[in-house]
Amino acid sequence: MILKVTITLFSILLWVHAYGQKTFSSLNATEKKLYKEHLVEGQPDGAAPVYVRQGFVLNYNDQYRIPNWVAYHIKPDYLKTPKRERKYKTFRTDPDTPNAVRNEDYTGTGYARGHMAPYFAMGGDRDKNGVYSNAEDDNEDPHDDKTVFQANYMSNMTPQDQDALNGSGGPWYNLETFIRDKLVRKHKMELNIFTGSIVSDPQEYEVLENNEGVTDIAVPDQFYQIIIWYNKTSKEYITAAFLFPHVTEKEDLPYTELLDYIVTVDEVEKITGLNFLNQLSEAAQKKVESKTNLEFWETKTGR
Numbered sequence: 001m002i003l004k005v006t007i008t009l010f011s012i013l014l015w016v017h018a019y020g021q022k023t024f025s026s027l028n029a030t031e032k033k034l035y036k037e038h039l040v041e042g043q044p045d046g047a048a049p050v051y052v053r054q055g056f057v058l059n060y061n062d063q064y065r066i067p068n069w070v071a072y073h074i075k076p077d078y079l080k081t082p083k084r085e086r087k088y089k090t091f092r093t094d095p096d097t098p099n100a101v102r103n104e105d106y107t108g109t110g111y112a113r114g115h116m117a118p119y120f121a122m123g124g125d126r127d128k129n130g131v132y133s134n135a136e137d138d139n140e141d142p143h144d145d146k147t148v149f150q151a152n153y154m155s156n157m158t159p160q161d162q163d164a165l166n167g168s169g170g171p172w173y174n175l176e177t178f179i180r181d182k183l184v185r186k187h188k189m190e191l192n193i194f195t196g197s198i199v200s201d202p203q204e205y206e207v208l209e210n211n212e213g214v215t216d217i218a219v220p221d222q223f224y225q226i227i228i229w230y231n232k233t234s235k236e237y238i239t240a241a242f243l244f245p246h247v248t249e250k251e252d253l254p255y256t257e258l259l260d261y262i263v264t265v266d267e268v269e270k271i272t273g274l275n276f277l278n279q280l281s282e283a284a285q286k287k288v289e290s291k292t293n294l295e296f297w298e299t300k301t302g303r
Contacts, residue, residue: 021051042276044276045275053150055150061218063218066220067196069196070196075184075191077124082148086135088149088152091113092149106217116195159208159219160246171255172223175258193225193227222246223243224244226268259297265288265289
């Protein structure tokens with residue numbers, strides 16, 4: 001059952017107070033290096049505090065108890081992720097978030113725990129010690145183990161419909177498959193990706209109800225992803241922005257083909273109020289963000 005909630009003054013104050021998150025200036029040297037890896041050409045909400053993880057960076061909404069956006073870098077080596085079994089099977093409470101979401105908060109809601117930074121992109125030999133994380137040996141590579149563990153933090157999750165969005169045949173699932181199998185594995189592309197949730201009406205929005213009762217976890221009504229690829233030949237960015245309605249029945253989806261969901265980055269910015277690639281010049285931003293680049297991405301589908 002999904003209920004409605006109306007914002008109170010207290011909840012607004014809770015939202016703007018970023019417990020546990022840090023501004024760039026307060027990050028340590030390691031965190032700044034990770035921040036620069038995952039965020040390309042600027043943070044979309046300016047200097048808002050963030051959580052820096054080894055495999056991604058996120059801006060977390062304490063009121064909605066979901067990420068506003070997540071940014072991650074992906075390359076072929078990062079696809080070498082251990083199977084989601086044994087120690088990597090469990091969703092984990094994020095120790096850094098206030099009023100932290102628990103795994104059981106989603107139980108009985110009818111919604112999946114949808115990764116915003118996908119599990120499949122959290123592998124790789126990130127500490128360059130020649131060892132990769134695996135599910136069989138708890139002590140084989142603590143650094144790369146931590147990257148995988150953080151992917152399963154509940155702060156990286158949003159409620160997503162399993163059938164019509166992130167399950168087999170859903171557009172979110174199809175986009176992740178396209179990124180993983182076509183762009184990165186087949187074409188060896190190195191990408192920076194933003195994923196984000198949209199709550200269109202901040203005055204009244206849906207929340208989850210689980211087996212224990214009503215939660216205050218927001219159910220987004222839209223999601224987006226923005227793919228950013230730097231063409232080293234032309235020395236320019238090529239983007240693909242996708243905007244998905246969050247429906248619970250496949251027959252309510254507007255399209256059957258993934259690339260029909262492509263929009264411009266400008267359109268996502270208009271809806272979210274964010275400013276992607278803001279470190280580019282105004283002219284460069286306009287050139288990059290006003291195009292869908294549909295024909296380019298069609299060449300990568302393998303059709």
